[in-house]
Amino acid sequence: MDTPDSGGMTPLGRKTAETGINFTSTTRFSRGLTFIRTHTLFGQSPTRRIIPQTSLLQENVDPQKIAFLLRKQWTLYSVTPMYKFSYGNLKEYSRLLSAFVAAEKQKGLAVEVGNDLGIKVTLSTLLGLKGTDQDQVAVLVQIASRSQLPFENAENKVVWSGWFCCISGDDLLESVPEDFTCLSLFLANGAESYTAIVGSWFQKTFDCYFSRLTISPLNLAWMAAMWTGCKVDSHMAATELVFSVPCIPQSLDISYAIHSEDAKALWDTVQKTPGEVTQEEVNLFMDCLYSHFHRHFKIHLSATRLVKVSTSIASAHCDGNIKILHSKHLIGVLTLLTELAISQIQ
Amino acid sequence: MDETVAEYIRRTVLKIPRCQIMEMLTMWEFLSKTQLQTINVHQLKERISQAVVELCEVITSIVNDQIVSNSHNFVFTISGIFSCITGEETDSFNLADFKYKFKRSLRSALKNVTINFREYEDNAIWIRIAWGTQYTKPNQYKATYVVYHSQTPYVFISSLRSSIPLLCQALVHASNYHDIHEMELRSRCIDSLKDIVFKRYSQTFQTYHPRPLQERNVAPEKVDPRIIQENKREKERIQSVNQEIFGEGLQPKIEFAQYKLETMFKGEPEMDILTEKEPFRCVVKFSSPHLLEALKSLAPAGMADAPLSPLLTCIPQKARNYFKIKERKGILSASCLGP
Numbered sequence: 135m136d137t138p139d140s141g142g143m144t145p146l147g148r149k150t151a152e153t154g155i156n157f158t159s160t161t162r163f164s165r166g167l168t169f170i171r172t173h174t175l176f177g178q179s180p181t182r183r184i185i186p187q188t189s190l191l192q193e194n195v196d197p198q199k200i201a202f203l204l205r206k207q208w209t210l211y212s213v214t215p216m217y218k219f220s221y222g223n224l225k226e227y228s229r230l231l232s233a234f235v236a237a238e239k240q241k242g243l244a245v246e247v248g249n250d251l252g253i254k255v256t257l258s259t260l261l262g263l264k265g266t267d268q269d270q271v272a273v274l275v276q277i278a279s280r281s282q283l284p285f286e287n288a289e290n291k292v293v294w295s296g297w298f299c300c301i302s303g304d305d306l307l308e309s310v311p312e313d314f315t316c317l318s319l320f321l322a323n324g325a326e327s328y329t330a331i332v333g334s335w336f337q338k339t340f341d342c343y344f345s346r347l348t349i350s351p352l353n354l355a356w357m358a359a360m361w362t363g364c365k366v367d368s369h370m371a372a373t374e375l376v377f378s379v380p381c382i383p384q385s386l387d388i389s390y391a392i393h394s395e396d397a398k399a400l401w402d403t404v405q406k407t408p409g410e411v412t413q414e415e416v417n418l419f420m421d422c423l424y425s426h427f428h429r430h431f432k433i434h435l436s437a438t439r440l441v442k443v444s445t446s447i448a449s450a451h452c453d454g455n456i457k458i459l460h461s462k463h464l465i466g467v468l469t470l471l472t473e474l475a476i477s478q479i480q
Numbered sequence: 481m482d483e484t485v486a487e488y489i490r491r492t493v494l495k496i497p498r499c500q501i502m503e504m505l506t507m508w509e510f511l512s513k514t515q516l517q518t519i520n521v522h523q524l525k526e527r528i529s530q531a532v533v534e535l536c537e538v539i540t541s542i543v544n545d546q547i548v549s550n551s552h553n554f555v556f557t558i559s560g561i562f563s564c565i566t567g568e569e570t571d572s573f574n575l576a577d578f579k580y581k582f583k584r585s586l587r588s589a590l591k592n593v594t595i596n597f598r599e600y601e602d603n604a605i606w607i608r609i610a611w612g613t614q615y616t617k618p619n620q621y622k623a624t625y626v627v628y629h630s631q632t633p634y635v636f637i638s639s640l641r642s643s644i645p646l647l648c649q650a651l652v653h654a655s656n657y658h659d660i661h662e663m664e665l666r667s668r669c670i671d672s673l674k675d676i677v678f679k680r681y682s683q684t685f686q687t688y689h690p691r692p693l694q695e696r697n698v699a700p701e702k703v704d705p706r707i708i709q710e711n712k713r714e715k716e717r718i719q720s721v722n723q724e725i726f727g728e729g730l731q732p733k734i735e736f737a738q739y740k741l742e743t744m745f746k747g748e749p750e751m752d753i754l755t756e757k758e759p760f761r762c763v764v765k766f767s768s769p770h771l772l773e774a775l776k777s778l779a780p781a782g783m784a785d786a787p788l789s790p791l792l793t794c795i796p797q798k799a800r801n802y803f804k805i806k807e808r809k810g811i812l813s814a815s816c817l818g819p
Binding site: 372379382384385386387389390391393396400427430431432434437438 | 760763782789
């Protein structure tokens, strides 16, 4: 991988690098392009992040569609850039994907000509889910199934949903050639079998690659710190951290829930620079919580594994599951997840 | 026969695995031997259950009294233990008297209840109560089970519900005690609860010789001299401290412990944090298939200090796993206040 040169420090301490296109690359991108990571070296987590702007949803937003995204458990995937994906052909893609899903679902069953499983796939755009203007428009895929029972009205019930987005991803993905669309984050809700079918169609059609996005304990700690610090107007839920203890014969789970006001008070004393969060601040926040716990129970939480974080804003699990609770902070959460997805691809 | 009861019998029989049906029906003891012989266990389960129901139709009132839980059949979910404060105990426990008083007390408050009793060998009386309201029949599927050991002042109750005050009143009245209050101890395994309150687990005692006495004439182990055990003394210390605290034997099996902390936040001295005078409120929950064994293995695994905090080790002795910890005069202490 090319090393970034040390010229031109941006205010956030990120280094810009020279772009280059390497046609003999051995990365998994079959078109032979490398994407230069602009600010991190060799898989390290950034030392500082900007607190994302909230409520950046633009005017032509469909509030119902946005509300649909909230309070649902989504499974996270990272997606490599898609080749020759066109927003103008969404109807065509819907048709092709419907046929593909129906065919896959009928595999192994006796073939009946004209048997309509009643599966319909729709691709649509989700306007307003953008961090910057260069971001690609988010795409929503829904699988609806018509009820098989004759007396029920033939209303389509959504059985599976998935959406692609990329929030503020452009500064991390430079030198993307024309034909590629970067929608690096994919979120799925519904049966795993449908996710596999839809994923394989996209992979075949647009030559991209889906992989499960897991969240490391380090990033979960970042989320705990950043989301605790967010101001929520309505009722604030407790900040809950769930730890799993490895290496002992009986499994042990420890749930450590801190009252929201007290957690925020602690974070406010830790965080010094407005608008920015540093690694040291996150470490200090977590160390404070660990030492308070240790005082009472004599157990070193730092030796255990953080597996889940729940706050008033959102909750995240290390297996790559997320649930976002407030539309106001949707963009902020997605920005962080996009960054994780992109760093996984690279 | 009451149709809800018939339906309940039918569903219960359907739930039993085919190989155990005959065994269960025999144990229930409300069908005679000849009747049992008429049931063909090899037909469809629905037919079996239907046949059982039909046989039961003939016996009406007996069935109502005899549908009792079988302790092996039902998952004993979270059970609260209530401990009775001793009042005026009568010397001899009269079972019939207890049953009569209990039924009368409960029925006087609530017409629609189904009450069934069953006695077991270890002096345990199992009471099954199905609750209804003024207008509805008792719900047989969400019954409360009460286990009372007549020789002890303890009662174990499953699935705590809103009708608990009525139940407590009936228990106090029937058992001739003064009062009853809830203990902060819950678990899925009733035997463990019994172990804890009846002190049947291995208890620990203070030792005056913290280091075990050196044995003489011990044959040296054939250990490869190239292997060096790091921190050998520290590991031995941890082991002996652990044993002292937890005891030798198997720990009683509980699944979780919950601590509500309202102490002041105090970080390390170099952390200049939170000089507020407000308590730092948090709730800590430990959960594990076998919590005490897991806690016992933390210190040897290096994840906790030895000795482990008394907040955790006092669970069996104090017979509670729900705690509220408050700051006491500025010094942290495990003061377990009541609910």
